[in-house]
Amino acid sequence: MKAKETVQDKKIPLFKKRDFQLLVGTVIFWAIFYTLTKFGMMNLYWMHIINVSLIYVILTTSLNLINGFSGQFSIGHMGFAAVGAYTSATLTTIVWNLPSHGVGPFSLFILSVILGGIAAAFIGFLIGLPTLRLRGDYLAIVTLAFGEIIRVTINSIKFVGGPRGIPGIPRFSSFTVIVIFTFLSIIVLRNIIYSSIGRALLSIREDEVASELVGVHTTYYKVLGFTVGAFFAGIGGALLAHLIQYINPLQFGFMATIYVLIMVYIGGVGSLSGSIVAAIGITFLSEGLRLGLDKLDQVTPFHVGPEWRMVIFSVLLVATMLYKTNGLMGDMEFKVLIPEEEDENAKHGA
Amino acid sequence: MGSIFNLQQIINGIQIGSIYALISIGYTLVYGIIQLINFAHGDFYMVGAYAAYFAVMFSAARKEHPNVLIVLLISMTAGAIVAFLSNRIAYRPLRYKPRLSALITAIGVSMFLEYTSSAIPAIGPSYRAFPQSALIPEHTYKIGHAILSNYQIVNVSVAVVLMVVLTYIVQYTRIGMAMRASAQDKDAARLMGIDIEYIIDFTFIIGGALAGAAGLLTGITYPRINPYMGIIPGLKAFIAAVLGGIGSVPGAMLGSYILGFSEVFGMAINSILGEGIAYAILILVLIFLPQGLLGKKTGEKV
Numbered sequence: 263m264k265a266k267e268t269v270q271d272k273k274i275p276l277f278k279k280r281d282f283q284l285l286v287g288t289v290i291f292w293a294i295f296y297t298l299t300k301f302g303m304m305n306l307y308w309m310h311i312i313n314v315s316l317i318y319v320i321l322t323t324s325l326n327l328i329n330g331f332s333g334q335f336s337i338g339h340m341g342f343a344a345v346g347a348y349t350s351a352t353l354t355t356i357v358w359n360l361p362s363h364g365v366g367p368f369s370l371f372i373l374s375v376i377l378g379g380i381a382a383a384f385i386g387f388l389i390g391l392p393t394l395r396l397r398g399d400y401l402a403i404v405t406l407a408f409g410e411i412i413r414v415t416i417n418s419i420k421f422v423g424g425p426r427g428i429p430g431i432p433r434f435s436s437f438t439v440i441v442i443f444t445f446l447s448i449i450v451l452r453n454i455i456y457s458s459i460g461r462a463l464l465s466i467r468e469d470e471v472a473s474e475l476v477g478v479h480t481t482y483y484k485v486l487g488f489t490v491g492a493f494f495a496g497i498g499g500a501l502l503a504h505l506i507q508y509i510n511p512l513q514f515g516f517m518a519t520i521y522v523l524i525m526v527y528i529g530g531v532g533s534l535s536g537s538i539v540a541a542i543g544i545t546f547l548s549e550g551l552r553l554g555l556d557k558l559d560q561v562t563p564f565h566v567g568p569e570w571r572m573v574i575f576s577v578l579l580v581a582t583m584l585y586k587t588n589g590l591m592g593d594m595e596f597k598v599l600i601p602e603e604e605d606e607n608a609k610h611g612a
Numbered sequence: 613m614g615s616i617f618n619l620q621q622i623i624n625g626i627q628i629g630s631i632y633a634l635i636s637i638g639y640t641l642v643y644g645i646i647q648l649i650n651f652a653h654g655d656f657y658m659v660g661a662y663a664a665y666f667a668v669m670f671s672a673a674r675k676e677h678p679n680v681l682i683v684l685l686i687s688m689t690a691g692a693i694v695a696f697l698s699n700r701i702a703y704r705p706l707r708y709k710p711r712l713s714a715l716i717t718a719i720g721v722s723m724f725l726e727y728t729s730s731a732i733p734a735i736g737p738s739y740r741a742f743p744q745s746a747l748i749p750e751h752t753y754k755i756g757h758a759i760l761s762n763y764q765i766v767n768v769s770v771a772v773v774l775m776v777v778l779t780y781i782v783q784y785t786r787i788g789m790a791m792r793a794s795a796q797d798k799d800a801a802r803l804m805g806i807d808i809e810y811i812i813d814f815t816f817i818i819g820g821a822l823a824g825a826a827g828l829l830t831g832i833t834y835p836r837i838n839p840y841m842g843i844i845p846g847l848k849a850f851i852a853a854v855l856g857g858i859g860s861v862p863g864a865m866l867g868s869y870i871l872g873f874s875e876v877f878g879m880a881i882n883s884i885l886g887e888g889i890a891y892a893i894l895i896l897v898l899i900f901l902p903q904g905l906l907g908k909k910t911g912e913k914v
Contacts, residue, residue, distance in 0.1 A: 335712055337719075392899055399649045399715055403850065404898055407891035414891075418884045516843070520719060527716055569731040576723035583717040584705050 284449075284598045292441045299437065310505075313437055315545035316444045317502050322525040322541040323451050323534055324494030329523075330532040331455055332487040333467025334394065335402040337519050338409025339495050344416060344514035345385050346378035346496025347503035351431045352422055353377065354504070362432035371434040375443070375500040382496025383489045385412070390488035394481065397470075409519060417511045427510025428503075435505040443501060447494050448599075452534060454490060456601050463487050467532075524575060528582050529589050534599055536591030544575075619758035621876050627764045627833065629872025630771035634826035635849035636856070636864040637778060638695075638819025644795035644859035645815055647711060651718040652698055653823055654846015655725035656691045658839060660824025661742070661831045662735060663690030668743050678747055684770065684828055691824020692817040694725070699816040704809070722843075729839035742835035767829045774825055775865060778818065782861055787814060795859060848875075851894040857907020866905060 295312065298304035325339045353374040354360045360367040393404045417425050454460050462483040465473035474480050503509045525544050530536025552568045559566050582589060635657055642650050664687040671678040698721045706714045730737035744750075744763065751762045782788040793801040794811045802808050830845070831837055848871060856867025871890060879886030897904065 335715070393895075396898060396902070399647075399711065400854075400898055400902070402715060403649065403854070404895055406847070407851075407894050411888055411891050414884060414888045520723065523716070523719070565733055567731070569727070569737070572727035573724060573731055576720050576727060579720035580702055580717055580724065583713050583720065584702070587706075587709055587713045 278602055280598050280600070280602055281449075285445075287598070288441065288445045292438065296437060309437065311545060311549050313435065313440050313505055314502075315542045316440045317435075317498050317505065318522065318525065318541040318545050319444050319538050320447045320494055320498035320501070321522050322529065322537040323448060324491045324498065325522050326526045326529075326532070326534065326537045327451055327454070327463075327494075328488055328491040329526055330530075330537075331460065331467065332463035332484060333470075334484060334488065335399070336405040336488070336491070337402050337516075337523060338389075338405035338407075338412070339491070339522055340499075340514040340516075340518040341405075341409030341412035342382040342386055342492040342495035343499030343502070343518075344412055344509075344511065345492075345499070346375075346382040347499035347509050347514070348378075348416055348422055348428070349381040349496070350374035350378035350500035351428045351503040351509055354434070355428055355431045356422070360432055362434065367432070368434060371432070371504065372439075375497060375504075378500035379493045379496040382499070383493035386492025386495075387485065387489045390485040390492075394484040394488060406516065406519075409514075409516065413511045413514060423510075425511060427508060427513075429508050431503055431507045431509070433504060433507050435501045440501055440505070443497060447497065448534065448538070451490075451494070452599055452601070455534070456604060459483060459486060464532075524579050527589055528578060530591035530593060531589055532593040533589070533591045533595055535594065535596040536589055539591065540589075548575075619756055621880055622873075623758060623760055623764060625873035625876040626869070627767050627872075628876060629869035630768050631826050631830055631833075631845065632849045632852045632868035632872055633775060633865045634771055634822045634829070635845060636853040636868050637775070637861055638823050639850050640853040640856070640858055640861060640864040641791070641815045641819050643853070645791065645798070645812055646703070646707070646714075648703065648714050648718060649850065650703075650819075651715070651846070652722040652725060653695075653819065654842030654844075654849070655722050656695050656820045656823040656842070657827045657830070657845060658729065658837070658842035659694045659725065660687035660691040660827025661837045661841065662729065662827075662839075663687045663824065664828040664831055665740065665742055665837060668747050672743060672746050680747060680766075683747060684825060687824040687828040688821040689824070691820040691822070691827065693820070695816040695820025695823070696813060698725075699813060704812075726839050726842070735839060737839060739836050739838045742831035742837050744832045744835045747832065763833045767833050770825065770829060774822060778822065779861065781818070787811070791815060848890050851890050855893060855897050855904055857904025859908075860904070860906045863904055863906035 295304065295309070299306075299309055321339065321343060325336070328334050328336045328339075350371075351374075354367075354371055358367075358370055358374075360370060389405070389408045393401060393408070396404060416422060422428060455463075462473070462478045465476075465478055466480050466483060470480055499514070525540040526537060528544065529538075529540025548571060551571045551574060555566055555568045555570055586592075635653065638653050638656070639650060642648060642653070664683050667683045667686045668678050702717050702721050703714055706717055729735045748762065748766060753760045753762075780788075782791060790801070790806045790811050791814070793804065793806060794808055798808060801811075826845075827837075827842075830841075849868065852867040852871040853864045854867070855871060856863030856865070858864075871893065874889055874893065875886055878889040
């Protein structure tokens with residue numbers, strides 16, 4: 263009892279130690295790679311992979327909020343990324359027709375990314391409202407259907423190029439922009455998870471009926487979690503569009519969602535750290551295998567091409583499910599990602 | 613009305629519906645017993661199509677005329693073996709784990725089958741022409757303005773015969789009775805001395821065999837096969853099973869024919885509408901009629 267009072271009495275400092283550590287860590291990470299590229303010591307190909315892997319961090323952590331923390335099962339996540347990507351790319355490329363330099367266009371780009379996130383969140387809200395009363399596998403199949411409907415709809419809109427997609431998107435997503443957005447989304451997701459919203463989501467995951475009985479407004483929180491996840495998926499999609507400079511509806515199909523899903527489940531259901539590690543690790547493993555299998559092909563008498571990559575991933579996914587159902591990290595977190603107030607709670611079992 | 617609801621569309625609807633029916637029966641049987649959406653089921657169908665392809669190519673290389681029944685048997689066996697193995701290796705160890713982990717495993721198995729097939733050099737990722745005319749020479753019949761080919765007749769009649777056999781097995785044999793008992797109450801069935809794991813194996817084998825047969829029939833009517841051919845029909849067949857009431861075999865058949873007709877007619881009105889209509893049906897059914905057309909209404913157990 264006494265511990266609780268002290269937690270509430272304690273003055274909350276302006277800068278918390280762990281937030282500061284996280285910020286410093288991110289800045290150091292950014293500074294190292296930024297200077298390396300500036301002086302031409304960094305392979306641009308690997309730099310691109312780092313950028314892609316950071317965008318996957320956004321996509322994976324946001325899907326983990328839906329699938330891991332609130333225990334729903336969405337497999338239409340890339341549909342939301344598609345909404346974000348198409349909204350922002352349509353604005354920057356077709357409506358405003360921005361040049362790829364300058365402060366004005368850049369701030370419009372940031373605006374378009376946020377609008378992309380909001381559009382994705384809106385669609386997520388519309389989809390979540392009727393469907394989140396379904397449970398488990400039915401929800402999975404409905405989100406899959408909605409993901410496909412989003413794709414088919416984009417396919418049929420002439421204004422955004424239909425099946426041809428949008429080419430020639432200006433390359434605004436620099437390393438710096440991506441690092442900032444990744445950092446912000448991790449912080450926001452962490453704060454949500456350790457807030458009352460996060461507690462409500464966890465209680466829904468553990469037992470929906472019981473949490474409803476103790477007064478948690480389950481529908482409200484499920485839709486909220488879904489909408490927030492969709493928002494960050496939209497942000498990730500928008501950044502991806504301005505990184506690879508070309509989008510088409512096929513990029514956001516079912517298989518793309520599965521790729522993110524693999525990262526969530528291998529990393530750990532209900533672990534932000536697991537998602538971060540898995541998103542970066544699997545993106546690099548994927549590229550590494552592409553090169554490695556090519557090398558292997560040259561030394562072995564039979565053919566082992568890079569097409570075995572996805573076979574390896576599927577085996578990894580099945581093996582993870584069979585031997586470590588909760589993923590490699592389970593629900594463990596890195597210490598910097600746990601707010602300090604949590605320590606007190608953990609110590610006193612609250 | 614005349615231009616859209618003509619005889620040709622009805623023929624096409626029956627034919628597509630028959631293929632969906634063969635696949636969706638497997639979904640509904642498996643779901644009825646272990647409550648698993650077997651995402652890999654569409655890939656059993658793909659395996660059946662490739663088994664038939666290699667069987668026909670093999671006999672063509674030996675300058676023999678392949679027997680349709682033997683090819684059918686080969687593709688059914690291939691589908692059954694893959695279904696049996698994926699149950700034993702991937703699904704069985706997860707039987708008493710949370711249901712969602714089995715679902716993710718099913719996605720993994722599906723990916724494994726697709727990507728392994730496209731990585732094996734003998735199969736490869738590209739489209740292949742199915743040698744249907746080596747199997748059965750084509751004849752077409754004209755009925756009014758509609759064209760009916762003997763492929764469509766074979767397709768529908770084989771599907772109907774298989775469905776009759778399946779209904780007989782499920783309704784009138786001892787093992788069928790055990791399957792129905794396990795679907796109703798697994799624990800009670802076990803107490804009555806039914807070997808549940810044996811029944812689940814048998815269910816997967818039957819479902820896989822029917823999906824394999826559907827693979828051959830698709831190869832005959834749409835002679836283009838590739839390793840990813842199972843994803844969309846698998847999904848649509850699942851939607852058909854949900855529409856008919858998942859767990860119910862007659863429901864799966866009914867749902868498949870309804871879906872086949874609505875797709876064909878939707879496609880005749882507008883191609884994009886035809887592509888999306890299955891998903892729209894799914895969403896409407898799940899929101900307004902979650903138990904499906906012929907399914908039993910069950911309350912949520914606490």
